[in-house]
Amino acid sequence: MDFKLTRFAPTPSGFLHLGNLYSFLVTKALAEKTGAKILLRIDDLDRERYKSEYVQDIFDTLEFMEISYDVGPKTVQEFEQEWSQIHRMNNYLEVLEQIREKKLVFACDCTRKKIQQLDSSGYYLGHCQIRNIPLERAETCWRMDTFDTDFIKVKTFSEGVKSYTLPEDSAFFIVRKKDKLPAYQLTSVIDDVHYGVDLIVRGNDLLGSTLDQQILATSLGLTSFQEATFHHHHLLKGPKNKKLSKSEGATSIQFLRKEGKKPQDVYQILGDMIGSKELIQDLESFKSSLSF
Template sequence: MDFKLTRLAPTPSGFLHLGNLYSFLVTKALAEKSGAKVLLRIDDLDRDRYRPEYVQDIFDTLDFMEIGYDQGPKSLLDFEQEWSQMHRIGEYSQALDTIKEKKLLFACDCSRKKIQQMNPSGYYLGHCQTRNIPLERNDTCWRMDTFACEFIQVNTYTEGKKAYVLPEESAFFMVRKKDKLPAYQLTSIIDDIYYGVDLIVRGQDLLGSTLAQHFLANELGLHSFQGGTFHHHPLLKGEKNKKLSKSEGATSIQFLRKEGKKVADIYGILGKMLGSSEDVKDFESFKKHLDL
């Protein structure tokens, strides 16, 4: 299969770790195999956690690991002046207005603590759906009404078209946060359409996000997004088989570099985490362990 554009889409909410790097390398491998160009798209609307040093870390990591890309910002200054999501607020607001006009959402004032108290799993199950909270009330987010959601069809890279059910953790997802900024599920769709992305590579943990975005794209009539192809790769696990996170500083590329690790050393660590009995020292030997 041939594609036009895929993307690296990190969030500057912490220093990049080995799991982020693994996803970048899978994306790079798929881009090479399919002839797709690569876009660097940095998702920076989580303004509470945004830090310029995290953006710089993205450039530093890509440069250190020799991961090139064809489109996107080349520096922190270039990003903030030309590529930040803050420059696309108008596009996001237009989509929010469309959802609002179609009466597809409801306001919610639940805190994370309250959601946890109502459901130990931490999943939001639609508590405010029938409370009729005014949409313009302060300290409320906007959520999609997914109650009537049926099977969602997704074009997958390895298995063709597959039908899924929206999981509990993705039901009634946010489209606008309490700070009145658009939420990830909406901005990700708008950005992928804006740039013309037709191959989206994500970790298996983000399958629920893909399904939420397909539901939202359908409600917005954005069928070009649904026409894209999606690949959800297995997650790279750390100690005790736990998912890697940005809060674990020891797995950050920055930490490993400060320890004196070279590119070959980091590929070697990835190889061991993938269970390889062979020596993994560069991108070519890394690709042999990918089932693509």
């Protein structure tokens, strides 16, 4: 099975941690296995949390771990001038207009607190769908109407085409935020289509995002995304079996570098975390630990 392009798609909202690195390495391994080139696509539309030092950390981490890629920026300046999502804003706005014209969305003014009050699960279950709030009202987001969603087909790398039903925590997903900026599910699809990505590697925790994005791609007739192949890998877990997050400083690659760790040491830490019986100390031994 040969592919043209896969991608690393980190967000510059904190310093990269071991979970991010694990995803990069799984992507790198799959790219080498399938002949795909790798795009570095940095998702920076969350401007409140964006810091250029977090972008620099992405380059530093890839260089430190000697992970190469084929397409994308090499410096913070090059990223900000040529590759930032800000430069593709017109693409996103055009798609939002198509979504509006196709009547695929409804406006929602619910706060997180209100959503929690409406349902103790904390999931948004479509409360505003019948309220007919004008789409241009201030302080409203646009949510996809997923009420009649059928089985969602996803082409997977290891198991062929699989069918899923949409879980409650992925229903009625947001495509335009209250600040009128396009939301992640939309920008991720449009960017993958824009660059021609046909192999998408991400953690199991993002399966819901994959399903949302397939709904969006199907609604808009974006066949290249519908036909893309996905691989959802296991997540690294930290202490107490908790998912790693960027707020956990001790798991950041930057922290490990400052501690004097070498790439070989980081590979060994990853090997311990995934419970490998064999010693992992470089990319080749890491690839041997994977089963695709």
